[in-house]
Amino acid sequence: MHPEFWHQRWQEGRIGFHQERITPLLERHWDGVGAAPGSRVFVPLAGKSLDMAWLAARGHRVLGVELSRLAVEGFFEEHGLVPERRESRYGIHYGAGDIELICGDAFGLDADLLAGCEAVFDRAALIALPEDLRRPYLGELYARLPAGCRGLLVTLEYPPHEKEGPPFPVAEAEVRAGLERDWRVDVLERRDILDREPRFAEEGVTALATVAYALQRLPAPEG
Numbered sequence: 053m054h055p056e057f058w059h060q061r062w063q064e065g066r067i068g069f070h071q072e073r074i075t076p077l078l079e080r081h082w083d084g085v086g087a088a089p090g091s092r093v094f095v096p097l098a099g100k101s102l103d104m105a106w107l108a109a110r111g112h113r114v115l116g117v118e119l120s121r122l123a124v125e126g127f128f129e130e131h132g133l134v135p136e137r138r139e140s141r142y143g144i145h146y147g148a149g150d151i152e153l154i155c156g157d158a159f160g161l162d163a164d165l166l167a168g169c170e171a172v173f174d175r176a177a178l179i180a181l182p183e184d185l186r187r188p189y190l191g192e193l194y195a196r197l198p199a200g201c202r203g204l205l206v207t208l209e210y211p212p213h214e215k216e217g218p219p220f221p222v223a224e225a226e227v228r229a230g231l232e233r234d235w236r237v238d239v240l241e242r243r244d245i246l247d248r249e250p251r252f253a254e255e256g257v258t259a260l261a262t263v264a265y266a267l268q269r270l271p272a273p274e275g
């Protein structure tokens with residue numbers, strides 16, 4: 053999606069993806085992912101997700117990246133936090149307590165910046181991207197995370213011809229093809245959610261599932 057698409061969504065308040073609650077799959081599976089206590093968690097395409105505050109409350113440091121200044125500033129405002137700001141080649145960094153959000157393009161983040169992230173949480177990020185961006189997102193951005201990194205990835209599955217994204221359906225085969233060179237990928241849960249998502253049914257979607265994956269970055273091959 054072009055950045056302007058997202059800027060417009062935020063400007064017009066068309067942010068149906070934003071949840072006023074913690075992602076249930078995060079609460080259910082985070083402990084099982086095995087992220088080290090106190091580790092820094094990368095949250096790509098972060099929006100103003102409450103999940104970041106939940107991770108920080110669990111003792112993690114959080115590094116989010118988000119294109120929209122409205123989302124970034126909204127996050128801190130809604131949590132009663134006054135962030136410090138600084139600029140770098142990645143964008144504008146807003147930081148308060150254990151949460152740092154970069155207002156910038158996720159694809160511009162490099163391995164130097166991500167080296168300190170021993171965990172990643174991806175909800176409505178991979179599935180927000182069309183296929184031509186998902187390939188570099190998994191193959192290049194995820195590849196910049198360090199060896200040993202643990203992650204929780206949440207996707208959606210539905211018959212692709214039944215609705216236009218975003219959110220886009222991402223099949224298990226695509227997740228595995230995109231990540232398995234560098235990551236161990238395990239399905240933790242696949243759950244049918246069509247009855248809880250009437251908007252999808254109204255658009256003609258006949259089957260809808262959410263899938264939670266545990267990720268573990270493999271050591272770099274020797275030699």
Ligand SMILES: C[S@@+](CC[C@H](N)C(=O)[O-])C[C@H]1O[C@@H](n2cnc3c(N)ncnc32)[C@H](O)[C@@H]1O
Binds near residue numbers: 100119159
């Ligand atoms: C579907 S929303 C999900 C937000 C968040 N993960 C959540 O669970 O609420 C996708 C977000 O990614 C942001 N975004 C899209 N492309 C991006 C990029 N290349 N770099 C950083 N943020 C991006 C959009 O502005 C939008 O807020």
